[in-house]
Amino acid sequence: MRRTATNRQRLSLPALFGRVHELVRPSGLFISKTPCMGDQGRVLRLVIPVLRALGAAPYVNFVTESSLTAAIANAGANTFQERL
Numbered sequence: 001m002r003r004t005a006t007n008r009q010r011l012s013l014p015a016l017f018g019r020v021h022e023l024v025r026p027s028g029l030f031i032s033k034t035p036c037m038g039d040q041g042r043v044l045r046l047v048i049p050v051l052r053a054l055g056a057a058p059y060v061n062f063v064t065e066s067s068l069t070a071a072i073a074n075a076g077a078n079t080f081q082e083r084l
Contacts, residue, residue: 013063013071021075030077038064 051057
């Protein structure tokens with residue numbers, strides 16, 4: 001059986017970043033490049049569920065940049081970003 005996102009456990013953002021914060025050493029870095037699909041508009045919110053129903057797309061969490069930053073900060077970490 002092929003393992004897909006539908007059979008994996010999904011953590012909430014607060015739980016995910018809380019766990020990351022536990023695992024990273026006090027002076028350590030956690031580097032993530034996360035596409036914030038919640039900021040991308042309505043078309044993807046309509047297309048992705050259709051593609052998922054056809055088995056052509058994985059689970060997508062439509063997180064926004066502000067909710068991602070808040071989840072990281074609430075876990076006790078600092079954020080830094082640089083856009084090129």
